[in-house]
Amino acid sequence: MIPVNKPWLDIRERELLLEAMDSGWISGSGEFIQRFEDKWAKVCGRTYGIAVSNGTAALETAVWALDLPEGSEVIMPTFTIISCALALLRNNLIPVFVDADPRTWCMDVNQVAERITTRTSAIMVVHTYGHPVNLQPICELAEKHNIRIIEDASEAHGARFRGKICGGFGAVSCFSFYANKIVTTGEGGMVVCDNAEIAERCRAYRNLGFGRDNRFLHTRLGQNFRLTNLQAAIGCAQIDKLPRALDRKVRIAKTYNELLKEIPDLNLPVQEEWALNVYWVYGIVLGESYSFDALECQRRLRKYGVDTRRFFLGMHEQPVIRDKGFGIGERYPVAERLSRYGIYLPSGIGTTLEDIRRSAEAVRKCLAS
Numbered sequence: 001m002i003p004v005n006k007p008w009l010d011i012r013e014r015e016l017l018l019e020a021m022d023s024g025w026i027s028g029s030g031e032f033i034q035r036f037e038d039k040w041a042k043v044c045g046r047t048y049g050i051a052v053s054n055g056t057a058a059l060e061t062a063v064w065a066l067d068l069p070e071g072s073e074v075i076m077p078t079f080t081i082i083s084c085a086l087a088l089l090r091n092n093l094i095p096v097f098v099d100a101d102p103r104t105w106c107m108d109v110n111q112v113a114e115r116i117t118t119r120t121s122a123i124m125v126v127h128t129y130g131h132p133v134n135l136q137p138i139c140e141l142a143e144k145h146n147i148r149i150i151e152d153a154s155e156a157h158g159a160r161f162r163g164k165i166c167g168g169f170g171a172v173s174c175f176s177f178y179a180n181k182i183v184t185t186g187e188g189g190m191v192v193c194d195n196a197e198i199a200e201r202c203r204a205y206r207n208l209g210f211g212r213d214n215r216f217l218h219t220r221l222g223q224n225f226r227l228t229n230l231q232a233a234i235g236c237a238q239i240d241k242l243p244r245a246l247d248r249k250v251r252i253a254k255t256y257n258e259l260l261k262e263i264p265d266l267n268l269p270v271q272e273e274w275a276l277n278v279y280w281v282y283g284i285v286l287g288e289s290y291s292f293d294a295l296e297c298q299r300r301l302r303k304y305g306v307d308t309r310r311f312f313l314g315m316h317e318q319p320v321i322r323d324k325g326f327g328i329g330e331r332y333p334v335a336e337r338l339s340r341y342g343i344y345l346p347s348g349i350g351t352t353l354e355d356i357r358r359s360a361e362a363v364r365k366c367l368a369s
């Protein structure tokens with residue numbers, strides 16, 4: 001079976017991991033953590049980096065650090081991972097959904113303006129599957145209404161909007177370094193920002209809300225969201241490989257594009273003229289002329305030895321979100337279509353050219369029958 005994802009780890013990760021082990025610093029402090037934070041903040045053009053245990057924790061921490069008014073509204077895409085909504089719910093904020101853009105699969109920026117009310121405190125942007133959100137209208141809205149931008153660039157390491165790197169746009173910007181992400185630490189995440197006060201709040205939240213002066217005097221809530229020095233060591237090696245990893249991702253996408261472009265009524269990933277897409281995963285969406293859906297397509301591809309993943313199911317369709325009273329009776333037709341007709345193909349950094357050819361050939365056969 002050709003796997004959907006294969007991480008790219010080699011000798012450099014091993015060397016740094018052993019160095020971290022030998023240093024004796026194996027838990028949530030040690031020099032690799034600082035190094036990892038500094039290196040990644042620099043990649044993103046930011047002043048501060050706060051490493052945490054995963055991307056979901058990064059979002060929760062970042063939102064907490066902004067100290068938004070309790071019960072205020074945050075506009076977010078419905079078509080995303082549950083982590084985005086969890087970060088809001090855990091911070092007693094109201095998620096307000098917008099549909100996806102049918103081309104980029106990111107949030108439909110035209111709908112954001114319509115959803116702004118006097119209760120809106122922030123917009124959460126998510127760069128879906130490696131393609132940046134059209135940030136210009138979002139930044140203008142944020143400025144005009146004095147609301148914050150929370151950026152989730154977990155799927156878009158190294159992607160760019162009009163030349164500026166994703167992770168550089170939010171009051172707080174978040175990353176996951178899960179095993180299938182472009183830069184990985186196995187499990188891991190980070191918040192980056194430019195504000196010293198927000199950075200300090202993130203550090204406190206990550207580490208049980210320890211006091212600044214009297215360590216064991218707690219005035220704020222916290223979590224144990226520490227990343228280990230061992231994971232950070234792997235991360236340092238990974239960051240150095242980012243340019244090569246991005247080259248590979250683009251090459252994988254271009255190869256698929258070439259092999260699949262003749263198939264009628266099949267939507268492939270795009271790259272808008274203002275965007276640098278890093279093609280975190282290579283998604284395809286069946287057009288309306290097909291008589292079967294993504295589930296059936298996935299089943300057929302599995303018969304050819306090709307493993308795939310379904311697209312997200314929108315937040316407004318999630319029982320756990322509806323149970324909280326959000327998204328009920330709302331319809332987001334683009335997101336609903338993407339979740340029913342979209343899958344992504346093997347496109348991890350370790351995926352070989354041969355795997356891609358075989359996968360593309362299997363897609364062609366499955367869609368023709």
Ligand SMILES: *Cc1c(COP(=O)(O)O)cnc(C)c1O
Pocket residue numbers: 054055056057080081083084126152153154155176177178187188189
């Ligand atoms: C992977 C991902 C996360 C969650 O990251 P974890 O490290 O798995 O907690 C959050 N947001 C987006 C957009 C992701 O793709």
